Amino acid sequence: MNCSVPMARTLRCSSLLAAMSIMLAWWSTTAFAAGPVAVTTPIPVPASTPVTITNAAAIAKAEGIQHPFQAGLDCTAQAGVLSCDSAPLQLPPTRRLAIEYVSAVCTLAATAQLSSVGVKTGLGSETPVTHALNHVDHQAPLGGAGPQHVAIAAHTVKIYADAGSTVGFSATNVSGGEWKCAFSLSGQLIDVP
DSSP states (O other): OOOSSOHHHHHHHHHHHHHHHHHHHHHHIIIIISOSOOOOSOOOOOOOOOOOOSOHHHHHHHTTOOEEEEEEEEEEEOTTOOEEEOOOEEOOTTEEEEEEEEEEEEEEETTOOEEEEEEEEOOTTSOOEEEEOOOEEEOSOGGGSSSEEEEEEEEEEEEEEOTTOEEEEEEEESSOSOEEEEEEEEEEEEEOO
């Protein structure tokens, strides 16, 4: 609209400018003088639905876990023997193992000290490799008194063993009487294509 010439237009332009000024004044007092506007309408929260898991294996497969796996192995060493090896665990020829968690609890004579603990895995026809684990040797005797104490290792890992290979554990002791270790591992077996 051109407000520079005839009188009729000037009146309309003045009215239009006045209306715009009133709207601007209203908007500025509403938007800035009132401060933040609080939402008074509650946001609906969906009702919870109880879930019953009826087929955990199907869920594991959907998450890519083909065959959940866990095993326990142990070894006992006579007095004066410094190494302790578990019996090897033979894997099936059609599945490889992905180890995800390993732990060991070794019971030793009060004067002995565990020097190493590890898990042994093999790939194909290669000689098994020992993966060393950190351990804590608790020198205080069990129960506060007695001739024995424990050493513990527990780790989240990602160690692989080939189909048809063996898995085992080993530990070494500095010195002492008869001692033993209990080992556990968990993970998943994966079908070999």
